[in-house]
Amino acid sequence: MLKTFLIGIKDLRLAFRDRAALILMLAAPFVLTLGLGLVTGRFSGSNNSGLSDIPVIIVNLDNDQLGDALADVFTSVELADLMEPAIGSDPEAARQLIDEDEAAAVVIIPEGFTQSIIPQQSAVAAELVKIEVYANPSRPTGAGIVKAIVDEFLSRVEEGRVSGSVSILQLVLSGRITPAQAQVAGAAMTERLQTNTTDSALAITINSSTADGEEVKFDILAYLAPGMALMFLMYTVSYGGRSILAEKTQGTLPRLLVSPTSSTQILGGKIFGIFLTGSAQMLILIGASSLFFQLKWGDPMGVIILVLAAVFGATGWGMFVTAVARTPAQVANVGMSIMLIFGILGGSFVSLDQMPPAIQAFSKITPNAWALDGFTTLALGGTLTNLSAPITALLSMGMILFLVSVLLFGKKNLVQK
Amino acid sequence: MTNILEVQNLAKNYGDFQAVKGVSFNIEEGEIFSLLGPNGAGKTTTISMLSTLYTPTSGEAVIGGHSVTKDPMAVRGVIGVVPQDLALYEDLTARENLIFWGQMYNLSGKSLNMRVDEVLEQIGLTDKAKNRVKTFSGGMKRRVNIGVGLLHKPRLLFMDEPTVGIDPQSRRAILDTVKDLNKQGMTLLYTTHYMEEAEELSNRVGIIDHGELIALGTQKELTQQVGQAETLILHIGENDDSEALAKSLKGIQGVQQAEAVDHEVSIVCAEAEDVLAAVVTKANERGIKIRSIDIREPNLEAVFLHLTGRALRD
Ligand SMILES: Nc1ncnc2c1ncn2[C@@H]1O[C@H](COP(=O)(O)OP(=O)(O)O)[C@@H](O)[C@H]1O
Numbered sequence: 238m239l240k241t242f243l244i245g246i247k248d249l250r251l252a253f254r255d256r257a258a259l260i261l262m263l264a265a266p267f268v269l270t271l272g273l274g275l276v277t278g279r280f281s282g283s284n285n286s287g288l289s290d291i292p293v294i295i296v297n298l299d300n301d302q303l304g305d306a307l308a309d310v311f312t313s314v315e316l317a318d319l320m321e322p323a324i325g326s327d328p329e330a331a332r333q334l335i336d337e338d339e340a341a342a343v344v345i346i347p348e349g350f351t352q353s354i355i356p357q358q359s360a361v362a363a364e365l366v367k368i369e370v371y372a373n374p375s376r377p378t379g380a381g382i383v384k385a386i387v388d389e390f391l392s393r394v395e396e397g398r399v400s401g402s403v404s405i406l407q408l409v410l411s412g413r414i415t416p417a418q419a420q421v422a423g424a425a426m427t428e429r430l431q432t433n434t435t436d437s438a439l440a441i442t443i444n445s446s447t448a449d450g451e452e453v454k455f456d457i458l459a460y461l462a463p464g465m466a467l468m469f470l471m472y473t474v475s476y477g478g479r480s481i482l483a484e485k486t487q488g489t490l491p492r493l494l495v496s497p498t499s500s501t502q503i504l505g506g507k508i509f510g511i512f513l514t515g516s517a518q519m520l521i522l523i524g525a526s527s528l529f530f531q532l533k534w535g536d537p538m539g540v541i542i543l544v545l546a547a548v549f550g551a552t553g554w555g556m557f558v559t560a561v562a563r564t565p566a567q568v569a570n571v572g573m574s575i576m577l578i579f580g581i582l583g584g585s586f587v588s589l590d591q592m593p594p595a596i597q598a599f600s601k602i603t604p605n606a607w608a609l610d611g612f613t614t615l616a617l618g619g620t621l622t623n624l625s626a627p628i629t630a631l632l633s634m635g636m637i638l639f640l641v642s643v644l645l646f647g648k649k650n651l652v653q654k
Numbered sequence: 655m656t657n658i659l660e661v662q663n664l665a666k667n668y669g670d671f672q673a674v675k676g677v678s679f680n681i682e683e684g685e686i687f688s689l690l691g692p693n694g695a696g697k698t699t700t701i702s703m704l705s706t707l708y709t710p711t712s713g714e715a716v717i718g719g720h721s722v723t724k725d726p727m728a729v730r731g732v733i734g735v736v737p738q739d740l741a742l743y744e745d746l747t748a749r750e751n752l753i754f755w756g757q758m759y760n761l762s763g764k765s766l767n768m769r770v771d772e773v774l775e776q777i778g779l780t781d782k783a784k785n786r787v788k789t790f791s792g793g794m795k796r797r798v799n800i801g802v803g804l805l806h807k808p809r810l811l812f813m814d815e816p817t818v819g820i821d822p823q824s825r826r827a828i829l830d831t832v833k834d835l836n837k838q839g840m841t842l843l844y845t846t847h848y849m850e851e852a853e854e855l856s857n858r859v860g861i862i863d864h865g866e867l868i869a870l871g872t873q874k875e876l877t878q879q880v881g882q883a884e885t886l887i888l889h890i891g892e893n894d895d896s897e898a899l900a901k902s903l904k905g906i907q908g909v910q911q912a913e914a915v916d917h918e919v920s921i922v923c924a925e926a927e928d929v930l931a932a933v934v935t936k937a938n939e940r941g942i943k944i945r946s947i948d949i950r951e952p953n954l955e956a957v958f959l960h961l962t963g964r965a966l967r968d
């Protein structure tokens with residue numbers, strides 16, 4: 238265990254001393270992010286990205302304060318570039334449009350939604366009515382953004398339920414309900430949540446008021462930066478895989494094998510080294526883009542866990558390539574190709590929504606697509622809890638690839654006979 | 655003397671090709687044993703099996719009481735290995751390399767640091783410890799390569815052609831290190847294709863060719879085995895009559911041949927020690943002053959030539 242760790246640390250150190258590797262690991266993604274950011278006008282203020290005008294259908298059957306407020310969010314000026322909302326009235330017809338790939342998602346706000354959250358007159362708790370987002374599976378990013386906006390809205394409302402009056406104050410300030418209505422609603426909510434008048438409620442209030450409305454505005458860099466970082470993460474994992482074969486030819490692997498170190502410890506150490514290097518690369522890129530581009534990646538916990546899952550999935554690919562290839566040069570070539578193919582498939586250059594459905598489906602084999610989906614969710618204000626799909630996918634991907642690689646590898650490839 | 659290593663009928667095939675064809679030999683605790691043979695003889699393959707890197711096709715070797723096939727992990731604790739080709743991380747410094755490899759040999763903490771300092775001293779790289787290995791000359795790299803093998807103070811050290819392709823000065827330093835290590839009690843298995851190295855270093859030599867051990871013993875045993883004689887060379891004064899001396903020396907029992915060349919007389923005999931006294935007496939009788947005497951033992955090159963009909967070096 239200790240030796241596995243020591244071998245991993247050694248590899249991390251070696252990777253960060255290799256100038257060529259550093260250029261591809263850190264400089265290239267950073268410069269490309271910068272370049273694409275300039276091209277898309279991120280730094281000059283206008284926002285005409287590949288990710289724009291996501292077609293979404295709003296079916297508002299609630300027609301009450303909160304339902305209207307959510308519909309307003311989608312039609313707001315702030316989201317005018319990002320969203321192309323259409324108003325529907327029939328849920329079935331709207332779902333039909335999704336099935337025909339006419340839109341990215343339908344948001345159905347059922348009747349009685351507002352009533353279930355803010356009871357107007359009686360203090361009787363109504364059964365919670367849920368908003369439905371009917372997503373188009375072939376437009377995962379677009380649908381993901383719609384989901385994230387709804388999640389964000391709901392979490393605001395949920396926070397509002399906890400710190401009732403302040404939330405209602407916000408609704409008042411934004412002109413969505415009248416002060417008279419607010420008084421009634423506030424009283425009702427306070428009654429429902431008698432226990433919650435503590436400091437923690439206050440803290441939540443502060444959070445929600447400082448973050449007011451900001452995350453929903455989508456920064457194109459929040460798509461470009463992870464896209465580039467993930468693409469060059471594929472370089473790092475193939476670099477790491479290549480180092481296994483390189484250690485064999487440079488004699489350090491045989492030397493390790495004649496020391497009192499088991500081959501499991503050695504292979505484990507090499508894999509751990511890839512994982513460490515990839516994680517370091519991602520975290521440095523995320524740190525740099527936060528610092529230099531003021532990019533908000535979102536929930537830090539979510540970002541870290543997603544990075545680890547993405548690197549795990551990518552490391553699986555690095556191992557697989559290494560197990561299949563025979564020489565370090567082969568790993569380098571295959572790794573470079575995979576980096577580009579996965580970069581394109583995974584949406585690093587062009588949003589997946591603009592690709593044919595077959596390619597979108599195929600993109601699911603890349604860690605890039607899943608992780609990018611996750612990063613988009615986070616940038617739009619989602620948290621770790623919204624990431625179960627990408628994280629599960631990335632971890633399973635890594636696991637399957639590890640198993641296959643170990644089977645292919647065997648000890649035969651590690652020690653030449 | 656106890657044997658630290660016992661090899662029996664060790665063989666290795668690469669596919670259909672028999673690289674090592676069943677060699678048997680022992681190494682005694684405390685000696686320097688050389689495996690001498692030309693390129694491709696099977697030296698590295700033999701070392702690779704003994705160091706548990708390759709599994710033997712057949713045969714067995716026991717090192718420090720542990721079988722290389724049944725208990726490789728225990729064997730690895732007893733042995734140190736200095737591979738023929740450099741096996742170092744060029745982007746790490748000399749010190750970082752030694753620390754890392756020390757850790758792989760289960761050293762840690764203070765004792766590791768102290769040991770690394772000692773080894774750096776021993777290989778003469780203390781003041782270059784913080785430089786990356788890739789900035790080193792070939793000879794310096796070789797010394798780090800050796801240092802790695804010494805870290806855990808192995809009882810038995812394998813050195814596979816450690817002087818190939820380096821300058822004479824570094825070579826000298828390495829040969830001296832080998833002798834020092836042996837003086838400090840380390841047993842060594844040294845492979846080489848340089849006859850002079852085997853002659854200078856070893857107590858016993860195994861000559862290997864085409865995967866077979868064709869001769870085994872002390873240098874003397876080997877040369878006598880093929881009936882080679884020793885050569886005594888007398889250096890005498892400029893005014894002395896070397897021709898006459900040579901003639902008179904031929905009468906001594908045991909002297910096979912005596913020839914004068916300039917101010918030297920070469921005497922071929924079976925055993926120099928047996929004739930030396932008589933030779934000196936004869937010279938005194940004639941009033942000839944001997945300035946110095948060289949004894950040239952018959953060399954291993956000649957042995958190899960005799961056994962294979964080929965020269966040792968390609
Ligand atoms: N991995 C291998 N596969 C096939 N043949 C090999 C391999 N390693 C060595 N050989 C062959 O085995 C013979 C012995 O090689 P080696 O043990 O390296 O000799 P030496 O170290 O004495 O120069 C040579 O003919 C060499 O070509």
Ligand SMILES: [Mg+2]
Nearest residue numbers: 697698738815
């Ligand atoms: Mg060799």
